[in-house]
Amino acid sequence: MTGDLIARVKELYERNPEARRIVEAIAELGRRAVRELGRPVKIMNFCGTHEWTITHYGIRSLMPEGVELVAGPGCPVCVTPGHYVEALANLSMDGVTVLTYGDAFKLPARRGSRFRSLADARAAGGSVRIVYSFLDAMRVARGGGGEYVFFAVGFETTMPSTSHPLAAGAVPQNLKILTAYRLTPPVMRYMLESVSDVRLDGVIAPGHVSAVIGANAWSFLPKDYGVPTVVSGFEPVDVLLSILYILKMVCEGRAGLVNEYSRVVTPSGNRAAWGEVLEVHDFVDAYWRGIGVVRGSGAVLKERFKRYDAGSEYGVKVEADFTDVMPGCRCGDVVLGRARPTDCPHFMRGCTPSNPYGPCMVGQEGTCRIWGENLPAVLDALRRVRIG
Numbered sequence: 418m419t420g421d422l423i424a425r426v427k428e429l430y431e432r433n434p435e436a437r438r439i440v441e442a443i444a445e446l447g448r449r450a451v452r453e454l455g456r457p458v459k460i461m462n463f464c465g466t467h468e469w470t471i472t473h474y475g476i477r478s479l480m481p482e483g484v485e486l487v488a489g490p491g492c493p494v495c496v497t498p499g500h501y502v503e504a505l506a507n508l509s510m511d512g513v514t515v516l517t518y519g520d521a522f523k524l525p526a527r528r529g530s531r532f533r534s535l536a537d538a539r540a541a542g543g544s545v546r547i548v549y550s551f552l553d554a555m556r557v558a559r560g561g562g563g564e565y566v567f568f569a570v571g572f573e574t575t576m577p578s579t580s581h582p583l584a585a586g587a588v589p590q591n592l593k594i595l596t597a598y599r600l601t602p603p604v605m606r607y608m609l610e611s612v613s614d615v616r617l618d619g620v621i622a623p624g625h626v627s628a629v630i631g632a633n634a635w636s637f638l639p640k641d642y643g644v645p646t647v648v649s650g651f652e653p654v655d656v657l658l659s660i661l662y663i664l665k666m667v668c669e670g671r672a673g674l675v676n677e678y679s680r681v682v683t684p685s686g687n688r689a690a691w692g693e694v695l696e697v698h699d700f701v702d703a704y705w706r707g708i709g710v711v712r713g714s715g716a717v718l719k720e721r722f723k724r725y726d727a728g729s730e731y732g733v734k735v736e737a738d739f740t741d742v743m744p745g746c747r748c749g750d751v752v753l754g755r756a757r758p759t760d761c762p763h764f765m766r767g768c769t770p771s772n773p774y775g776p777c778m779v780g781q782e783g784t785c786r787i788w789g790e791n792l793p794a795v796l797d798a799l800r801r802v803r804i805g
């Protein structure tokens with residue numbers, strides 16, 4: 418290992434005295450699991466924040482030969498379709514102010530669009546503002562007069578932020594919502610049913626999402642697909658423990674659901690928050706950028722909230738359209754665990770964190786961005802571990 422990675426692993430061990438012991442147990446169980454399966458063991462971390470922990474602390478470099486950690490589709494910005502960006506960029510030039518999280522500001526529109534991103538539209542004179550929360554968006558709309566659209570990107574974790582004010586009747590009438598939310602269990606079902614070339618032996622399920630929908634929302638993974646699953650926290654020691662639990666189940670030849678993050682996640686989640694999400698939304702089939710249409714994975718506002726729906730108000734079409742995949746960009750393969758960022762010809766050449774070309778390089782949870790921002794540690798880890 419070279420300096421950068423050594424420093425990070427040292428930091429991991431200093432922060433968590435138990436980590437070294439867990440890594441030793443992983444080495445032993447990992448070797449056994451590989452021997453028993455007669456092939457590499459592939460564990461998918463669904464969530465971009467887990468990918469950050471794994472990459473930043475060099476956790477891949479600590480895995481025994483044959484234990485592979487692959488990133489999954491858990492980056493909402495990466496999978497948000499480009500036609501939403503195109504529609505919003507055009508609206509921003511027509512007198513409507515678009516309010517977006519900073520993460521989606523540089524998200525590419527689809528190919529051939531007038532503007533490459535909302536950032537481009539603003540540079541050309543469009544009205545685009547970055548907000549930090551939906552509450553912030555409501556404040557801006559109340560104070561500003563005029564028409565506003567909030568770009569609602571996210572998974573189940575962020576859905577309550579718009580659902581609660583809508584259910585409470587607190588959203589000003591001049592603020593519409595473009596609902597680009599996506600649901601996470603349906604895409605893991607899709608992963609296991611439709612992505613037959615990626616064989617998963619374990620899933621590290623998302624902690625933040627599970628705090629809302631509950632750990633039990635993932636019970637279908639072991640029950641229907643025989644995949645050991647652990648709902649995990651985000652400290653390095655959480656992720657190491659989750660890997661250990663998965664390897665233990667693989668060695669024992671059984672699949673179960675473990676809630677490693679029980680200090681935050683309950684079996685049934687936050688019922689009040691999720692109840693309001695259900696009160697406000699219907700779930701529909703939806704397109705995921707780079708992946709395709711996933712059954713029951715999108716959300717639309719129910720009829721009684723339609724007056725807040727930017728889609729109906731401004732005629733934004735909800736459609737599947739692969740023209741939002743940039744030529745040569747392998748983001749679709751990266752989020753499905755088929756490829757690593759370093760397999761992409763654009764990685765850290767024409768696509769960098771400061772000048773993203775594809776969607777996985779844009780948001781904080783994008784695997785390409787995480788790898789790009791931790792490049793020395795990533796390259797060190799790749800020298801020690803064969804992935805994919």
Ligand code: SF4
Pocket residue numbers: 745746747748751758761762763764765768774775776777778785
């Ligand atoms: Fe796409 Fe950029 Fe990642 Fe390549 S490096 S897969 S172009 S986001």
